[in-house]
Amino acid sequence: MGLGFSFEKLGYSHSKGKVALQGIELSANPGEQMAIVGPSGAGKTTFLNILATGTRPLVGQIEILGKRPWELSSVELKKLRSKIGLIHQAPPLPPKQRVVTAVLAGKLGQWSTLKSIISLLYPVDITGAYNSLAQLDLGERLFDRCDQLSGGQLQRVGIARVLYQEPELMLADEPVSAMDPVLSDLTIKRLTQYASEKGVTFLASLHDIEIALKWFPRMIGLREGKIMFDLPTPKVTQKLLQELYASEMDAPDLNRSAQSTAVLQKSSKL
Numbered sequence: 489m490g491l492g493f494s495f496e497k498l499g500y501s502h503s504k505g506k507v508a509l510q511g512i513e514l515s516a517n518p519g520e521q522m523a524i525v526g527p528s529g530a531g532k533t534t535f536l537n538i539l540a541t542g543t544r545p546l547v548g549q550i551e552i553l554g555k556r557p558w559e560l561s562s563v564e565l566k567k568l569r570s571k572i573g574l575i576h577q578a579p580p581l582p583p584k585q586r587v588v589t590a591v592l593a594g595k596l597g598q599w600s601t602l603k604s605i606i607s608l609l610y611p612v613d614i615t616g617a618y619n620s621l622a623q624l625d626l627g628e629r630l631f632d633r634c635d636q637l638s639g640g641q642l643q644r645v646g647i648a649r650v651l652y653q654e655p656e657l658m659l660a661d662e663p664v665s666a667m668d669p670v671l672s673d674l675t676i677k678r679l680t681q682y683a684s685e686k687g688v689t690f691l692a693s694l695h696d697i698e699i700a701l702k703w704f705p706r707m708i709g710l711r712e713g714k715i716m717f718d719l720p721t722p723k724v725t726q727k728l729l730q731e732l733y734a735s736e737m738d739a740p741d742l743n744r745s746a747q748s749t750a751v752l753q754k755s756s757k758l
């Protein structure tokens with residue numbers, strides 16, 4: 489399906505001058521699935537926003553699904569954006585909106601203006617919205633208002649919206665941060681299965697290392713705006729992870745040489 493993406497010498501600083509990303513070189517083949525991990529402040533959200541074309545990089549080249557977004561006309565950019573689905577950590581859903589409307593909004597970028605307006609007034613594809621929600625065991629909440637849901641349920645509505653969108657590139661920014669461990673695991677399982685079935689390129693930032701190790705074939709470690717490692721998951725050692733989170737984990741325990749395998753074995757049993 490999609491054409492993957494590539495970054496060349498990408499750099500970004502936020503307005504107050506702090507460097508959020510620098511010298512990022514990365515590419516992904518169509519249908520590849522990868523997790524991006526690293527301490528908070530590493531630049532994961534900035535990276536995902538750039539990939540979703542919500543933020544324009546200050547330095548470097550980016551190509552997404554075969555296009556350079558910032559060289560496109562506004563019509564072409566809108567078309568590209570309709571093929572990119574970003575699952576937010578806290579989905580920006582209007583509190584009074586019905587779940588069904590929030591899910592259907594996933595396709596607004598693909599629908600005509602008229603169909604979009606009608607959909608906001610009256611849900612045009614209730615079955616489609618139900619099917620997306622049902623994949624996350626949330627079908628029965630179709631007509632609830634968004635402010636009647638918990639944080640974890642809202643995250644699942646945000647995911648259903650992107651599944652309904654049927655993007656070619658699926659991005660997720662800590663998509664299960666408000667869910668309990670069992671539901672987190674199940675939700676990431678569903679997302680990776682969905683991406684495999686549809687051949688969708690999928691990149692998710694995760695703070696739960698075990699889930700990243702368990703479900704993703706490739707892992708990217710980001711720290712202070714730079715890529716520390718980019719490896720097939722079986723090659724990610726406990727030592728690399730300890731270095732990645734060095735300031736967060738007190739007294740990293742480097743003596744347990746078999747720990748890397750232990751982590752992998754433990755996670756595969758979950």
Ligand SMILES: Nc1ncnc2c1ncn2[C@@H]1O[C@H](COP(=O)(O)OP(=O)(O)O)[C@@H](O)[C@H]1O
Binds near residue numbers: 526530532
């Ligand atoms: N809107 C912003 N304005 C200024 N600095 C920001 C903004 N958003 C993020 N940053 C800074 O950019 C760096 C990367 O942040 P972010 O991409 O949110 O990291 P992560 O998602 O890995 O926690 C951090 O130092 C953060 O403080």
Ligand SMILES: [Mg+2]
Binds near residue numbers: 532533534
């Ligand atoms: Mg973040």
